[in-house]
Amino acid sequence: MTGAAEMALQPRRFANCVVLSPGGRVDHQNAEGLRAALAPHLAHCATGRDAVVLDCAQLEYISSAGLRILMLAAKQVKTQGGKMTVAAMQPVVAEIFEISRFNLVFQTHDTVRQALASLSPEALAAFGS
């Protein structure tokens, strides 16, 4: 099976927010790796618990297979009553989000700071310190 290549997300916690930073390219070869890496963080992303920020500063490209994983994540978080935002996309990724209208699926922010600010003051405080 393709798509199972591992992916490191380098999670950083700011108060009740977890910032995940996928890097490089996400396509059909490593989309499942992204899914697996996201899974434990998504499990805690629910009402009254963690919020997730996807920091896309290192993400160079995402294919439709990768978008599908993000869509699955969005659906799961929505069901759990959690919040998940996308931040700091490079122009290419931003274009992909625009074309595929995934900017309608996720809230997007120009920076991680803005994303955290939209989620919780505590997180913003923790990020700022």
Place this chain on the structure above:
Amino acid sequence: MSRPHEPRVGRIRAFGVLFLALLVAASFAEDFPGRQWLRYELFDAYQRIAPRERASAPAVIVAIDEDSLERYGQWPWPRRLIARLLVEIGEARPAAIGLDLLFPEPDRLSAADDELLAVALAQRPTVLAIAGTGEARGVNNLYSAAAFRVTGADPLPFVDRYPRALASIAQIDGSAASRALISAHVDGAVRSVPLVGAIGDTLFPGFGLELLRLASGVTAISVTVDAGGVSKVSIAPDVPTPVDSNAHAWIRFSRHVPARFVSAAEVLERRVAPNVFESKVVLIGVTGIGVVDQALTPHRERVPGVEIHAQLIENIFDGQLLSLPSSARALERGLLVLGGMVLLFVVPRARPLPAVGIFAALVALTAALGVRAFDSYHLLIDVAAPGLGLTLLFGGLLAATLGESERQRRALREVLEHERFAAARLAGELSAANRIQLGMLPDPAQWRDARLEIAALMEPAREVGGDLYDFFKLDERHAGFVIGDVAGKGLPASMIMAIGKALMRSQMLRGGAGLGAVLTRADAEIALDNRESLFITALAGVISLDDGRLEIASAGHELPWLLRAGEAPRSIVVAGGPPLGALEGYAYDVETLALAPGDTLVLITDGVTEAMDKQGRLYGRQRLAALLATIAPGAPATLIADAIRDDVARHADGAEPADDLTVMVLRWRGN
């Protein structure tokens, strides 16, 4: 060898054991065709490989040779000349004189000659020849000078027996001290001579044995007979004379030795040293051309018959006679079984060439054993029989082994065939799925409205993909089109693609609420039963064929490209929403554009932009834009579609495509 081979080895061995048992059973049968011939050929081979060396010279032949016949006239000689010869020989005091000659008629010239010979014979220890015959002119009233002391059964049924004998006339015959049979056993070659035979019911000694008896002064020859035949013939306990059951002695032949011979002419002229005959057995025979009785030895030499008797005497004297031990058969069978077991162990496991080597070594060993037994122990062991048996067994085993591996190869080939068949069937299923996928797509060649030029192609990736395109008339003035891509592969993606395409077309044909509502409805339907969480990116549009008005909406799909005369190719931003099935209940916006006559829309799926080369580099939008820029305005739509496909293939440079590739080109020609 590995264990998986054991069952077949077992099968071959079982066959081999059966075969060997059959061969052992066959070895009891004496008379199968060629057996005797094979035995004799083998025995002759022993003789040739290890010929006897003439050690002592107990017998001397006085040869009435070519020289003698030249000097003293043609045979038969006057009997006074024979008498003179006997006198000359007798001067040297030989132990015995044997005349390998017959005088069946009175002398042609003078009765006095017969008398002279009779006197000469009577005065010396002489043995006259008699020959067994079935002819009526033979006699059957002879008596044997040698006494026989028989122990056990009657030897008559076992020994060579003739009804009558050719003998010399009574006057001569009666003068000699003894008479003996000169008949030898001839089967192609002379191999054995009888030590005892019979004329009628009377036992007679063989010529050589009788001469030795006479020379040694023994009166009786003892003969022992048991149920199997004659077991022993002897003139003295210390002179071993092994015989076969027919009382034949098997001679170990030397090659022809001229030193055995003395010319009768030299004897008559006293040119021979006296001690040549002293205490020897002297044989007189005719060797001259034209009269000679000749015999073929196992050495394939033609020698005068008299030399055979000389050889026998030498054999007895030197203890060189060969024996066929009664245990020989058991020994031969033992060799067969032993060698057979070696072959049974080795052949089914070995490759053919080493197996042949081991077989050859086994046969060589058996042959060496036979030669050694012959040379050192004067034993005639028939190793040809076990050798032949081993050869047959080896052939059988080899055939069985090769047959078995051929059978295995065939079985393996069948498995491969089966796998190939299964693979072909799977490919068939896949290609069937591909055919369904492709078959669901409309054929641009069937489009019959000149106002709109349509080209479309899809290149499915190896796995079943989920690209789709569609175009159709909504009514006389409107054409609808859809291009889509299911995120994901395999049959579920195919199913969603089929559902999505059917949904879109039916929704669009129903019309009424507009393109946005069509997408919203499709989005909801796809989200409804979508456990795989697949989604479809799609681009749907309606072209007004009369005036070029274009309604277009995107559900998260690759942007379309617009080729317009005098302008650079550009991707047009299209209103819309997220992919179908991604967000439920989304209200899709619709974009409206006005096409000029000749305007060309190029719709693609990400199989184009995300096509990768072997280094993982994407085809990308820039390259697409560059390609489109090279296309002349008004170039046929199909040419544009093909150009894109070919350029992508050039980029991939043999890399396996990961996704379906779909291109649809629409050109409004104006009304």
